[in-house]
Amino acid sequence: MEGKLQPWIDMTSLKAHNPLIKGRTVVVIPLLLAVIGLAAFMVQLSGTHPDRAWQAYLINFLLWSAVAQGGLLFSTVTRICKARWSKPLQDIAESFVAFFPFSLALFLLLFLGRESLFPWLHHELHGKESWLNIPFLFSRDLIGLLILYGLGLAYVYYALRLRLGTTPEKGGLRALFLRNWTGSEPEQRTCNRRMNVLAVLYILAYTLVLTLIAFDLMMSMDPHWFSTLFGPYYFVKAFYLGLGALITLAAIISLVRGEDSGLTPSHFHDLGKLFFAFCLLWADFFYAQLLVIWYGNISEETTFVITRTVFLPWKYLAWTVFIVSFVIPFLVLLNRPIKSKPIPMIILCIVVFIGIWLEHLLLLGPALSPQATSLPLGLADVLITLGFLGLLIFAVTFFLRIFPVLNREKSRRPESEVG
Amino acid sequence: MGRSLLTYSEIDRTVLDTLRPASRGYWFLIALLALGVLVGAVCWAYQIAVGIGVGGQNHPVAWGTYLINFVFWVGIAHSGTLISAILHLFRAGWRNPIARAAETMTVFAVCIAGLFPFIHLGRVWMVHYMLPYPNQRTLWPNFQSPLVFDVVAISTYLIVSSLFWYTGMLPDLATVRDKAKGYRKKIFTLISLGWTGRHEQWRHYLRGYLFFAALATPLVISVHSVVSWDFALGVVPGWHSTIFAPYFVAGAIHSGLAMVLTLLIPMRKIFHYEVFITRNVLENIAKTIVLTGLIVGYAYMIEYFLAWYSNNIVEQESFRWRALGEYSIQFWIMVVCNSIIPLFFFIKRIRTNLVWLFCISILINIGMWFERFVIIIGGVAHGFIPSVWGDYAPSVIEYGIMIGSFSLFFMLFLLFAKHLPSVSMTEMKETLSKGSSQVHVGS
Numbered sequence: 001m002e003g004k005l006q007p008w009i010d011m012t013s014l015k016a017h018n019p020l021i022k023g024r025t026v027v028v029i030p031l032l033l034a035v036i037g038l039a040a041f042m043v044q045l046s047g048t049h050p051d052r053a054w055q056a057y058l059i060n061f062l063l064w065s066a067v068a069q070g071g072l073l074f075s076t077v078t079r080i081c082k083a084r085w086s087k088p089l090q091d092i093a094e095s096f097v098a099f100f101p102f103s104l105a106l107f108l109l110l111f112l113g114r115e116s117l118f119p120w121l122h123h124e125l126h127g128k129e130s131w132l133n134i135p136f137l138f139s140r141d142l143i144g145l146l147i148l149y150g151l152g153l154a155y156v157y158y159a160l161r162l163r164l165g166t167t168p169e170k171g172g173l174r175a176l177f178l179r180n181w182t183g184s185e186p187e188q189r190t191c192n193r194r195m196n197v198l199a200v201l202y203i204l205a206y207t208l209v210l211t212l213i214a215f216d217l218m219m220s221m222d223p224h225w226f227s228t229l230f231g232p233y234y235f236v237k238a239f240y241l242g243l244g245a246l247i248t249l250a251a252i253i254s255l256v257r258g259e260d261s262g263l264t265p266s267h268f269h270d271l272g273k274l275f276f277a278f279c280l281l282w283a284d285f286f287y288a289q290l291l292v293i294w295y296g297n298i299s300e301e302t303t304f305v306i307t308r309t310v311f312l313p314w315k316y317l318a319w320t321v322f323i324v325s326f327v328i329p330f331l332v333l334l335n336r337p338i339k340s341k342p343i344p345m346i347i348l349c350i351v352v353f354i355g356i357w358l359e360h361l362l363l364l365g366p367a368l369s370p371q372a373t374s375l376p377l378g379l380a381d382v383l384i385t386l387g388f389l390g391l392l393i394f395a396v397t398f399f400l401r402i403f404p405v406l407n408r409e410k411s412r413r414p415e416s417e418v419g
Numbered sequence: 420m421g422r423s424l425l426t427y428s429e430i431d432r433t434v435l436d437t438l439r440p441a442s443r444g445y446w447f448l449i450a451l452l453a454l455g456v457l458v459g460a461v462c463w464a465y466q467i468a469v470g471i472g473v474g475g476q477n478h479p480v481a482w483g484t485y486l487i488n489f490v491f492w493v494g495i496a497h498s499g500t501l502i503s504a505i506l507h508l509f510r511a512g513w514r515n516p517i518a519r520a521a522e523t524m525t526v527f528a529v530c531i532a533g534l535f536p537f538i539h540l541g542r543v544w545m546v547h548y549m550l551p552y553p554n555q556r557t558l559w560p561n562f563q564s565p566l567v568f569d570v571v572a573i574s575t576y577l578i579v580s581s582l583f584w585y586t587g588m589l590p591d592l593a594t595v596r597d598k599a600k601g602y603r604k605k606i607f608t609l610i611s612l613g614w615t616g617r618h619e620q621w622r623h624y625l626r627g628y629l630f631f632a633a634l635a636t637p638l639v640i641s642v643h644s645v646v647s648w649d650f651a652l653g654v655v656p657g658w659h660s661t662i663f664a665p666y667f668v669a670g671a672i673h674s675g676l677a678m679v680l681t682l683l684i685p686m687r688k689i690f691h692y693e694v695f696i697t698r699n700v701l702e703n704i705a706k707t708i709v710l711t712g713l714i715v716g717y718a719y720m721i722e723y724f725l726a727w728y729s730n731n732i733v734e735q736e737s738f739r740w741r742a743l744g745e746y747s748i749q750f751w752i753m754v755v756c757n758s759i760i761p762l763f764f765f766i767k768r769i770r771t772n773l774v775w776l777f778c779i780s781i782l783i784n785i786g787m788w789f790e791r792f793v794i795i796i797g798g799v800a801h802g803f804i805p806s807v808w809g810d811y812a813p814s815v816i817e818y819g820i821m822i823g824s825f826s827l828f829f830m831l832f833l834l835f836a837k838h839l840p841s842v843s844m845t846e847m848k849e850t851l852s853k854g855s856s857q858v859h860v861g862s
Binding site: 081211295 | 509511563565637640644648651652653654659660661662663664665713717718721722725728729730731
């Protein structure tokens, strides 16, 4: 697909040709979804099962934050690897940063639900109180998220300076990003250097902070259970989700804008392979934990697995999760041509999102709803999920409206010319 | 080092030059290493004659340096596949000049690793009793034993990596054959399996290479995961940890990459490979080492944190003892060499300096050896019941066998470097042809 050069598109024509960022509907619909989600949450909260509202909230907070965190990770990782194929995709991945402020606010709101959320609050913890207590938990997670999001935003700030510095239209919010920007060669070099450093720091923070979140907001819900691989399992899953979201967004952009998007089938093919690889890695990390726990057969560890795979109502959910978030994507992605077809890939990614949503429910549900006789899943959960999704879409489209993804094909030397 | 214009014929010439008759110094080195191998062989023979008791293994430490070396060599093997297969799938072109040497290292390291279970057997002459595995010799097969998984995994790995190595070498063997005379021509005619370079052959070759890469990638992850499960599946404190599989895989690649640097830096100098194995290539290896070092460091940290968090006194004691007990020196060598020293590669001046690269690569090798020491010895020496705590020190015989294994590895590698093309001419030409017919290679 190299050598197919696209001309530069100036911003005015780009706007005209781009219904994705033109109409009001793309802003109104997500906001409407968010409002519906909020309403559903409030109704659930004031109903008979307020705990269920917070359970859905936590699942969605974790899921959609992971999407944003993992989405940006793609840009930083490919930058560190000096990948040349991924340039237009990096720009798209950076738009997920727009969800970071929302994610932070949503995290702070979790504090209101602490009584419903942390089953260990009124338990005897035998010395774990020094780690598992509300003030310490919220302050360390907040600091972690502030560092992670701060690094992510700083990274994107420099990325946008570089990206916008070469475009003719510089008004509005863009001007803020281009303060003191002259576009000189040394300035671009500094920008690139800072991005490299920030990318490395973001990756480090990503692993550490997501490990912390995984331990605090997921693993500790069963306060006596632990697994050393749980952190990596969580952040690999977040990257798996992030890649899925990136494929979805890139596919939509390419469907809407066609060739103007600068995205070629080979981009989707490569991204699809990466998605496949992380699907496998996620499943491998699941298996590595399961095998060790099963073989060790220590009751402290096995209760966690037995509750979720042998007991009702969770048993069938466990199989559903396994099939939906691993077996289906695995079998589908073995197929080569499908990776570069936008619509089937969007459908597959949605399937994976549903699967991972259910996986969150499987991991959190038995701890948060120990008395459940049937699956704690209802219309309210769906609506709350849509609300969170609406918020994510709103954030990303808002970002894309202000900072459109440019067609950079021309600025990039085709691989054949690079030594 | 200046820039140089590389051409097809120059690639051939540089690589084929390395196959010219060797100097005296080379044969002296081979003789020295052969002596080392002999030391190992004599020690093993002595152990067979006198009994396994000549090693330092005891109760409770039944697994000593034999298992440490086994895991060490399997680990060394892993980066070969990372470089030749995984980086191939990632289309990371910088791996082309080093893939051959790394793969060769893999094959030899797996062979040497495979010796250690035999060395560890009490009556090695009875080994045939285990075959065929569901057997007629009234042994009770235990398919649930991770040691059985391990035998299957390692032998699969040996088969696949040797086939991958040999297949990748075919076009190069034919090139040597075309230029050779006399008996060498006969040998290379035989081992190049009738390669003529027809279009059809290239098509099969390229497809085959890709499939091998795709198959070897999950294999390399599974093999060291299985090795880690030799430990993690037991409920021994310090072993039973879910992170072991990825942690071992990362550690294996960590040590393997360090060994690649240890081997390549002298080889590059001696064979004038500077035009292929540029500083940029070495720098990329160093960067990858930073990644694996960070993963290993992360695992150390998480293990400590969760040992504390688990609230399990045995687990807590086991980790306290690791850092402060009898083997604390080994522990700190491990931490410093594996996860702190590689961080120096963040500094560009260090990762582009050959001396630094070489020294740090050796330190990482030492650190990774001690990591296995800490895990294997530490786990069993300080278990659940204080009355069966014990300690362990390798005996002279074990040191002898260790010297033998290292000598064998380096001897095999030296023999390879002088008798087979140690840089893949095919892949170097591929690197060229992807650009124009001539390309600037150099740092």
